[in-house]
Amino acid sequence: MSIDMVGVLKLITICIVSYISIVLVLRISGKRTLSKMNAFDFIVTVALGSVLATTIVSYQDSFWNGILTFITLVVLQYVATWLSVRFKFVRTILKSRPSLLYFEGDFDEEALMKERITKGELKQAIRTSGFISFEQVAAIVLESDGTLSVMETTDKIKLEKDDFLVKKSTDVK
Structure with a gap:
């Protein structure tokens, strides 16, 4: 089994671009998009996650691509929260106010x-x-x-x- 480094870099790039895009879309659309108010809001939230996942892994069907995608998204989330705790500018971008x-x-x-x-x-x-x-x-x-x-x-x-x-x-x- 060999590792296709171009494929790995492509997957990581797609994850990063997708992550940034979904964060921006969610911030622009407001808190209501992810609220827990009714069934419609829940369905939209699930659909957003499904679309993001499909977008990231649709070009190849591979267990390792799925694992790498999962790890990349978790790392991006960790980095985003780490930065938001330390920098007000990042916190302002990522988190809304009540x-x-x-x-x-x-x-x-x-x-x-x-x-x-x-x-x-x-x-x-x-x-x-x-x-x-x-x-x-x-x-x-x-x-x-x-x-x-x-x-x-x-x-x-x-x-x-x-x-x-x-x-x-x-x-x-």
């Missing part, structure tokens, strides 16, 4: 439109969290991973917008 969608009776219409979230989906999130109405909720945040965090209204703790470390796009300088 978005405050609802706070003390007010919907952030701009954030809802930007994140492509409906008030009906917020209602679903509060029901899933065990609440009945928005009056019981202090805030709803769309987290970086696409999940919705629902915070309960309480008299014991007075929440401020700054507590969420979430800045609206108009607040960022």
Whole structure:
């Protein structure tokens, strides 16, 4: 068994270009693309992974190409996370910030439109969290991973917008 170095380099190049492309596409499309909100979002996420995998390995069917592809993607993910922990610029490119969608009776219409979230989906999130109405909720945040965090209204703790470390796009300088 001999190793075709040109083939190996081609596979690694395809992995790198595919990885960068999928990260850019996901960052441009927003958190909603990978969210855990409904069956459609899940299907899209699975389809994206399938398309990426097919693109990378379709030119040859080989066990070793599959292993090399897997290893290359894992190494790229490790390098990306290593860089994002150490460099703010890389972290800004790879990770999104949480978005405050609802706070003390007010919907952030701009954030809802930007994140492509409906008030009906917020209602679903509060029901899933065990609440009945928005009056019981202090805030709803769309987290970086696409999940919705629902915070309960309480008299014991007075929440401020700054507590969420979430800045609206108009607040960022």
